[in-house]
Amino acid sequence: MTVSPTATDHADDLALALRLADAADAQSLPRFDAADLQVSLKADRSHVTDADLATERAIRTLLAEERPRDGIFGEEFGAEGDTHRQWIIDPIDGTANFLRGVPLWGTMIALAIDGIPQVSVVSMPALGRRWWAATSHGAWTATPQGDRRLQVSTVDALEDASVSFQSIGQWADAGRLPELMAVADAVWRDRAYGDVYSYMLLAEGRIDMVAEFDVKEYDIAAAVPIVREAGGRMTAFDGTETLSALSTLATNGALHAPFLSLFRAARRP
Structure with missing residues (x-):
């Protein structure tokens, strides 16, 4: 996909x-x-x-x-x-x-x-x-004041970023603990909000990156239009334009390349 x-x-x-x-x-x-x-x-x-x-x-x-x-x-x-x-x-x-x-x-x-x-x-x-999106229709959520269009954050520096890493065990099982430790050292705030809620927080501009592993397409497909229409970006963990790789990296767009660079640096011997 x-x-x-x-x-x-x-x-x-x-x-x-x-x-x-x-x-x-x-x-x-x-x-x-x-x-x-x-x-x-x-x-x-x-x-x-x-x-x-x-x-x-x-x-x-x-x-x-x-x-x-x-x-x-x-x-x-x-x-x-x-x-x-x-x-x-x-x-x-x-x-x-x-x-x-x-x-x-x-x-x-x-x-x-x-x-x-x-x-x-x-x-x-x-x-x-509830949140929803469709290509060219934007991403939206319902509030007591009416429907509100979603927009990812404008954070563009890793040291200012707030991220959700899902779980330590997930990264350990994927052999990615060096990258997780690099993230924790580089960003302002790291938390494990977990599951689909993390992606919705990203689309609302409340956090700036989500990454997880061992995911199937049904775990992430619904997040894609919402994040994308809110101005963010979703790829596999290595940056390839697929969500069939059992991993995902979602960001506000501005931080996608910096996080990929951080991950690559953390893997070097």
């Missing part, structure tokens, strides 16, 4: 994506912090709850009714149908938070056309927050 968009109109697709988010919230939020939440382990030893499954089923049902010719790729039930127009779904990003009653989780919905995410919605109903 590449990350370069093409200009087109996606108003109808965005309206559908917002309805899909409504359907997802109706399934996930009532199960959040439920005493009878059902949790099991998948083959990869990650957790899945009854809410993950019900949420993805609800999205698939609505897509079958409204876009029967479109394909879908979801975390819980895999891929089916056309890949020219493919909805990429993570029903609950942050399942570990969800099952522990931590409200930092959300549904990620993206429409990719020929492999490029063009439309997306991220909904975090436990926080009462």
Whole structure:
């Protein structure tokens, strides 16, 4: 999956994506912090709850009714149908938070056309927050005062940057601890906000870089249009224009090259 968009109109697709988010919230939020939440382990030893499954089923049902010719790729039930127009779904990003009653989780919905995410919605109903974007339509979030257009920060120096590194274990497993230590030494502030919320903070201009590893396309596809339309940039960790490399680097754009240079320097013997 590449990350370069093409200009087109996606108003109808965005309206559908917002309805899909409504359907997802109706399934996930009532199960959040439920005493009878059902949790099991998948083959990869990650957790899945009854809410993950019900949420993805609800999205698939609505897509079958409204876009029967479109394909879908979801975390819980895999891929089916056309890949020219493919909805990429993570029903609950942050399942570990969800099952522990931590409200930092959300549904990620993206429409990719020929492999490029063009439309997306991220909904975090436990926080009462939602973000959305479409190519040439900008990136937006809802506020009590009305919808607000998103814009990444203008920070252009590493020493002024605030970043989210997701988790130490993730970087260690990827063999990237030298780069993480270099980041911690170079920036103003480092925190592990985690999962999709980090990308939304980036798009809002509240932090300036997010990087993570061992990610699938459904973990990050919905973040791409939102970050991009807010003025930021997303690539693989090495800067290549793909999000199929099990890693991602998202920045406010101005800091993308400085972070890539920092990472390269940290890897030198």
